[in-house]
Amino acid sequence: MKGFIGARQTTLASEVSLTGTGVHSGAPVSISLCPADDNTxxxxxxxxxxGDTEIPADQRSVTGVNLCTVLGDGNGASVATVEHLLAALHGLGVDNAQIEIDSCEVPIMDGSAAGFVEAIDDVGLAELEAPRRFLKVLKPISVEDGGAHGELVPNNGFHLDVEIEFDTPLIGTQRIEIDVNPGSFRRELARARTFGFMKDVERLWAAGLALGASLDNTVAIGDDRVVNREGLRYSDEFVRHKALDAVGDLALAGAPILGAFRSRRGGHRLNMLVLKALFADADAWTMIEAPRYREVRHAELSHRLAAANFAAERS
Structure with a gap:
């Protein structure tokens, strides 16, 4: 199973806390990422x-995909903009964690997953006893949604192929293909920021959205230039951010995916439509477990060394 390090489940080695602002609410937010038992x-x-309300990060909990991904408990409680945090956890191989939050929206940080990655790297990961579980795609699943196309096909690791198209020369058509693992996630996707068009800002404000958006957390696109003084972090930062969002949305499968995801002109809605189409077809997927150490024998040493270096693999 290429692309995933370690045969056993992981959690955070200790608790880590962060503060920030909700990009849509504009409200201050405090969150704590806490260790959790295996199979949590x-x-x-x-x-x-x-009191406290618990909401699992699962595709069955999704209640909204307009501008961001929203999870709810079915009784009115919800948490929005979960995709960047979930991308960081999934991209770094965290299987189990409890996220304590005092608001209805995950903080936007700098608009990317970099702040969450740094926090996770600061505490590192702990390996648990239970074997890691994978969701294995068994046959192609395809979804058309207007002019967007998405699919999941069988693959031995987690592969992304994301393409976007915007009618502005500042973006145009961009595409990225990447095998996602902790190293590639840190290098290629984690720092890619969310973006938006200046012409849309007043419309969003009128709808009570984007109240916390600023040049500190959003790449702002004007008529003929990127407004942010520092420019772009990658020449194709826009498609890299869409790939980052896909990692976070697909984390709602509940286990690392062994499959290749392809997206054309998609976003949160398409990501979720593909994931729900997969789960709707019982013949399209199965859950498998990584072999326990005692079963792999000669590979035991290499697995242990890989796991020991898991938290230290940075770029």
Whole structure:
């Protein structure tokens, strides 16, 4: 199984806390990323002043995909803009964590996953006893949504092929293909920021959205230039951010995917349509477990060395 390090599940080695602002609400947010037992998965624990509400990071919890991905409990509690944090956890190979949050929106940080990656790297990962579980794609699943196309096909690792097309020479058509693992995620995707068009800002504000958006957390696109003084972090930062979003959205499968995801002119809605189409077809996927160390024998040493270096692999 290429692309994933370690045969056993992981969690955070210790708790780490962050503060920031909700990009849509504009409200201050505090979150804590906490260790969790094996087979817990990723779970959000919302503090609302009247007790705590737990929402699993699972495709069945998705209640919104307009501008960001929103998870809800079915009774009115929700947490929005989860995709960048989930991308960081999934991209670095964190299987289990509890995310304690005091707001209804994950902080936007600098518009990328870099702040979350740094926090996770600061505490490192701990290996658990249970074998890592994978979602293996068994046959192609394809979705058309207007002018967008998405699919998942069988593959021995997690591969992304994302293409975007915007009617502006500042973006145009961009495409990225990448085998996602902790190293490639850090180098190629983690720092890619969210972006938006200046002409859309007033419309979003009128709708009560993007109240926390600024040049500190969004790549702003004007009529003929990128407004941010520092420019772009990658020449194709726009498509890299769409790939980052895809990593976060597909993390809602609940386990690392063994499959290749292809997206054309997509976004959160398409990502979720593909994932839901996969789960709707029981013949299209299966869950498998990595072999336990005692079963791999001669490979045991290399697995242990890989796991020991997991948290230290940075770029």
């Amino acid at each position: 998965g990723i779970r959000f624990l919302l503090s609302n002043g009247h």
